[in-house]
């Protein structure tokens with residue numbers, strides 16, 4: 010896929026996720042092989058007003074580049090102004106969020122609400138394209154609901170407005186995150202689009218990623234929830250694409266080591282208090298499926314001192330070594346090459 014200065018064969022992309030894809034998580038996903046990472050969505054109004062916390066969200070480090078800054082809003086002027094502020098940070102591109110189903114966004118006429126106003130969507134896009142010199146991309150859904158799927162009407166409008174690529178989540182707004190993403194619709198979008206298409210929705214394993222490429226013919230794939238607590242997925246997709254098989258596992262030692270690294274980065278970037286608090290949402294996914302984990306999870310989400318959190322994680326690692334010796338945790342190399350669970354508990 011060619012975008013701006015960048016030319017990568019079958020890129021694997023970290024999806025934008027509010028409260029998840031902050032600097033620390035982006036850095037970790039990058040280290041595991043994500044080709045491109047997205048920031049959390051950023052309110053164009055808040056950015057325009059220079060609100061500190063929001064300006065902070067678009068800070069990009071050298072080592073996480075190429076990175077994309079995602080904006081949301083419902084006004085062409087605010088979006089254009091915010092985009093030129095975001096451009097000063099040097100992102101690979103500016104992405105416009107026309108897919109968020111949440112009430113606080115879509116309820117105010119932004120995000121997925123713009124699927125009901127394709128003309129306005131195109132006007133916002135054209136205003137942003139005019140305001141910046143980096144490429145502008147759009148991330149959206151299939152339509153507002155199953156009765157009003159209009160993505161094939163939207164694609165040429167966005168292309169006329171000057172987008173450089175389109176990321177498409179194969180659900181409608183009404184579906185939120187329910188049911189299955191419709192990969193057939195993504196394939197139709199790819200057939201119609203002249204710009205590169207980034208396919209998104211329900212990639213949970215490396216094999217799903219490969220299937221998404223072949224089912225849709227997309228130029229790139231984007232992984233969201235499948236990477237939470239599991240940044241290893243990027244390395245595994247790369248192995249599968251290059252070598253035809255997944256080579257590396259993600260056992261309890263890897264998971265705990267990355268959880269510790271994530272916490273350290275979170276504290277470094279956000280300070281001791283916020284960094285520790287905001288990590289709480291991640292422990293359940295890092296430790297998912299491990300034996301007797303609920304007691305440890307409860308301790309982790311109550312502890313306020315990050316050094317103590319690390320101690321709890323490391324002592325749980327020793328506990329898991331015991332379970333391993335007793336044969337209670339078996340890691341299968343071969344499970345990585347099918348769709349079964351990562352850890353098989355006896």
Ligand SMILES: Cc1cc2nc3c(=O)[nH]c(=O)nc-3n(C[C@H](O)[C@H](O)[C@H](O)COP(=O)(O)O)c2cc1C
Pocket residue numbers: 024025026027028029048049050079106108109148178209210211212231232233234235
């Ligand atoms: C916690 C969470 C936060 C999200 N925040 C954003 C966001 O800020 N911008 C956006 O375009 N999509 C956001 N999404 C949607 C994802 O980018 C992605 O489109 C969706 O989760 C489907 O992909 P997946 O099945 O790989 O998770 C979010 C999803 C989740 C689960």
